[in-house]
Amino acid sequence: MEYLLRAEHVTKEYARHRALSNVSMHVPEQSIFGLLGPNGAGKTTLIRIINQIIGADEGSIWFNNEVLKPKHVHEIGYLPEERGLYKKMKVGEQALYLTRLKGLKGHEARKKLKEWFERFELTPWWDKKVEELSKGMQQKVQFIITVLHNPRLLIFDEPFSGFDPINVNILKEEILNLRRNGSTIIFSTHNMGSVEELCDNIALINKSEKILEGEVHQIKKAFKSMIYEAEVDQLQKPLTEILDRRFTLIRSEKQNGIMTIRVQINGHSTTNDLIEALLPAAQVLSFKELTPSMNDIFIKKVTGKFPLEK
Amino acid sequence: MSKTATIIKREFLSRVKKRSFIVMTILGPLLMAAIIIVPAVVAQLSDSDYNIAIVDDTRLFYDRFDDTNNILFTPLSTNIDRAIEFMHEDRFDAVLHIPEIAFEAPSSLRLFSEKSVNFNAKLLVERILQTEFESLKLGHAGIDKEILKAIETPINIQAIRIKDDGELITDYPEVSMGLGFVSGFLIYIFIFLFGSQVLRGVLEEKTSRIVEIIVSSVKPFQLMMGKIVGVGMVGLTQFLIWIVLTFAIVTTFQVIMPDLFRFTPDEQVFVTSTQVLSAEEMEKQKEQIQQFDTTAGQIMQGLSAINFPVMIFSFIFYFLGGYLLYAALFAAIGSAVDNEADTQQFMLPVTIPLLLSIIMAQMVISNPSGPVALWLSMIPLTSPVIMMVRIPFGVSYEEIALSAGLLVIGFIFTTMLAARIYRTGILMYGKKTSYRELWKWIRHA
Structure with missing residues (x-):
């Protein structure tokens, strides 16, 4: 596979603690990559190293099969977690300034900015000071500044924190658009649920170490829980008699006459075996597999147990 | 760029x-220009004349007071009460009284004024009288004015810096x-x-x-x-x-x-x-x-x-x-x-x-x-x-x-x-x- 960005055995230590130990990560071209992990796991450190804001102590970063160099900043767009603008500076002027620092020429930047401002309905605010804008509008401006120079790699650190739901949807739309047009996107977030449906690949980081990496659907397959939930009615026999040693009953709950049971299938048994066991003894109202979320997988990886198993 | x-x-x-x-x-x-200009302007503005009448009972010093830019002296031959009346009529700002005994008892000298006295005028009068009294006393002691003049030696040292190349410059x-x-x-x-x-x-x-x-x-x-x-x-x-x-x-x-x-x-x-x-x-x-x-x-x-x-x-x-x-x-x-x-x-x-x-x-x-x-x-x-x-x-x-x-x-x-x-x-x-x-x-x- 063609990787746009590779991190190889990256280690970074601060005066007091180790932020990254021997982390490798491979981001395929034109994919959406989720860099997931709890707060303080080292995500922002890794992103800052990719952005060449800080240097790694050991290991290397490869961009487009070249060792990462200062010239690559023009091919990367970065929306940091801690983001802001000059409050007293005019919106348009500021956007021009920041994109010029990304290597864009003045007239080209102006033309593109006008287009984006039009698209995000920001045109009337071009000559206003940033402090006059609502928070949502400021975030749109920051987003535009991040993507304006058409970077091959976009990095969003906690992109949805602080965005209202409407803007989150606009943002997701635009991000999918950008990928369609050839960009590669890295999302970094501790809120794993928020990007799960967007990501093609993920890497999980915990306490400075990468604990998992791969394609989302393959990870999900590998972490099949084999836990199923069924709603049953008119039980003929006690559950302990219905479910033999091939199954483990995790939980049963009766509400309004309907029994909800959660069962794990052991060994080489299949869903058919479970259904076969249930059918003669009860009326099966529903039957579904409990697929673990990224969050569940993370917890399983860290603690060895799915939160579903209770 | x-x-x-x-x-x-x-x-x-x-x-x-x-x-x-x-x-x-x-x-x-x-502000800087004001610092330079304002003092000059103020100095000009404060140039209104200050008139002092002189009543000299000793009649020794009448011609010793020369007018300056803004301090004018007028010798009066009236007595002091009359002079003070003139002052009340606004003809003078102040009256200097040199009583008969002034030479023996300088503390009897008086400068009368209606308003607070002009400080510069007071200083000027004091300086003139002091000089006059001193030269009178020198005369009484038998010291000749010519000798006195010969003794007066104004000193004004020119500071000269000798540079390394021997050039002399005034410092x-x-x-x-x-x-x-x-x-x-x-x-x-x-x-x-x-x-x-x-x-x-x-x-x-x-x-x-x-x-x-x-x-x-x-x-x-x-x-x-x-x-x-x-x-x-x-x-x-x-x-x-x-x-x-x-x-x-x-x-x-x-x-x-x-x-x-x-x-x-x-x-x-x-x-x-x-x-x-x-x-x-x-x-x-x-x-x-x-x-x-x-x-x-x-x-x-x-x-x-x-x-x-x-x-x-x-x-x-x-x-x-x-x-x-x-x-x-x-x-x-x-x-x-x-x-x-x-x-x-x-x-x-x-x-x-x-x-x-x-x-x-x-x-x-x-x-x-x-x-x-x-x-x-x-x-x-x-x-x-x-x-x-x-x-x-x-x-x-x-x-x-x-x-x-x-x-x-x-x-x-x-x-x-x-x-x-x-x-x-x-x-x-x-x-x-x-x-x-x-x-x-x-x-x-």
């Missing part, structure tokens, strides 16, 4: 376009003092004003959280230097506008009202000489003294002794060198803290050498070639102010070169130090930074 240039341009323009900059740039020269320490102190003080003000602007600028970028966006495009060092240079250019611009405008305003006034600036010698000086000098002699002496003693004349002579190319060149050099040295430190402080209140603990060690140099400037002025002056003008933290104080007195090129070299090394050093603190500091939020922390940043960077 390089990125650093883009940053410099923004830092410069965003400040120059601010209303406060425009206001200060216009108000500054107005005017007063002018050197003034020039040295003013230029040292200007550098001090400039460093403080614009250094703290750098600090606030860095802090603004940090607290508004724009800094991480910027350092993903440029190196932290470029951002820091861009700010320092940009703000420095703002300072230079403002300074140059100030000088040009002040000069323009003062010159305009000189053209419109030339009388204001004609320096006239203090006439009271010559009253004492009336007895011993003929009118002709007095004129001659007057002219002589006028040439030497007028403030304007002395300043002109003093200024002509100053080496202006060296002065101007070194002013610009120390102006910029001092600013660069301190601005880097101010930038480091701004990056290390989260808000303006926290700057205090780090400001102190940076401002102390600056304050010290302006305090020591007074000592340096009184002994510009002494060891304290020499050392302080070599240490880069104090040399910008102290060397500027010394240069008008004449400093050898070797010393200037050494001090300048040390200053360059000094600001390269502080800039490197600051860069290390800066690139870690700008991304640190939340916890209060300690000196130990700073030291770690410097070592680990």
Whole structure:
């Protein structure tokens, strides 16, 4: 596979603690990559190293099969977690300034900015000071500044924190658009649920170490829980008699006459075996597999147990 | 355009376009011009005449009181009660009474007035009477006026400096003092004003959280230097506008009202000489003294002794060198803290050498070639102010070169130090930074 960005055995230590130990990560071209992990796991450190804001102590970063160099900043767009603008500076002027620092020429930047401002309905605010804008509008401006120079790699650190739901949807739309047009996107977030449906690949980081990496659907397959939930009615026999040693009953709950049971299938048994066991003894109202979320997988990886198993 | 240039341009323009900059740039020269012009105007305004009637019961001193510019004497032959009535009729501002016994008992002298007495007039009257009484007493003691005249020996030493090449130049320490102190003080003000602007600028970028966006495009060092240079250019611009405008305003006034600036010698000086000098002699002496003693004349002579190319060149050099040295430190402080209140603990060690140099400037002025002056003008933290104080007195090129070299090394050093603190500091939020922390940043960077 063609990787746009590779991190190889990256280690970074601060005066007091180790932020990254021997982390490798491979981001395929034109994919959406989720860099997931709890707060303080080292995500922002890794992103800052990719952005060449800080240097790694050991290991290397490869961009487009070249060792990462200062010239690559023009091919990367970065929306940091801690983001802001000059409050007293005019919106348009500021956007021009920041994109010029990304290597864009003045007239080209102006033309593109006008287009984006039009698209995000920001045109009337071009000559206003940033402090006059609502928070949502400021975030749109920051987003535009991040993507304006058409970077091959976009990095969003906690992109949805602080965005209202409407803007989150606009943002997701635009991000999918950008990928369609050839960009590669890295999302970094501790809120794993928020990007799960967007990501093609993920890497999980915990306490400075990468604990998992791969394609989302393959990870999900590998972490099949084999836990199923069924709603049953008119039980003929006690559950302990219905479910033999091939199954483990995790939980049963009766509400309004309907029994909800959660069962794990052991060994080489299949869903058919479970259904076969249930059918003669009860009326099966529903039957579904409990697929673990990224969050569940993370917890399983860290603690060895799915939160579903209770 | 390089990125650093883009940053410099923004830092410069965003400040120059601010209303406060425009206001200060216009108000500054107005204030400076006012300092020069207002005293001259006030001096002219206060020139209303002050009339003193003299009632001399001894009849010895009537002709001894000569009018000055604005103090006029009128001898009256009436008695004192009548004279006071005249004063009440507003014909005089004050009445001087010299009673019969004045010569034996000077404490019986009286100066009456309705309003509070004019202080200058009182001084003048006292001076005249003292001189007259003294010469009368000398006469009584049998000392001849001619002898007295021969004894009077005015001393006016010309200070001559012998330069290394043997050239002799007349020294005017007063002018050197003034020039040295003013230029040292200007550098001090400039460093403080614009250094703290750098600090606030860095802090603004940090607290508004724009800094991480910027350092993903440029190196932290470029951002820091861009700010320092940009703000420095703002300072230079403002300074140059100030000088040009002040000069323009003062010159305009000189053209419109030339009388204001004609320096006239203090006439009271010559009253004492009336007895011993003929009118002709007095004129001659007057002219002589006028040439030497007028403030304007002395300043002109003093200024002509100053080496202006060296002065101007070194002013610009120390102006910029001092600013660069301190601005880097101010930038480091701004990056290390989260808000303006926290700057205090780090400001102190940076401002102390600056304050010290302006305090020591007074000592340096009184002994510009002494060891304290020499050392302080070599240490880069104090040399910008102290060397500027010394240069008008004449400093050898070797010393200037050494001090300048040390200053360059000094600001390269502080800039490197600051860069290390800066690139870690700008991304640190939340916890209060300690000196130990700073030291770690410097070592680990």
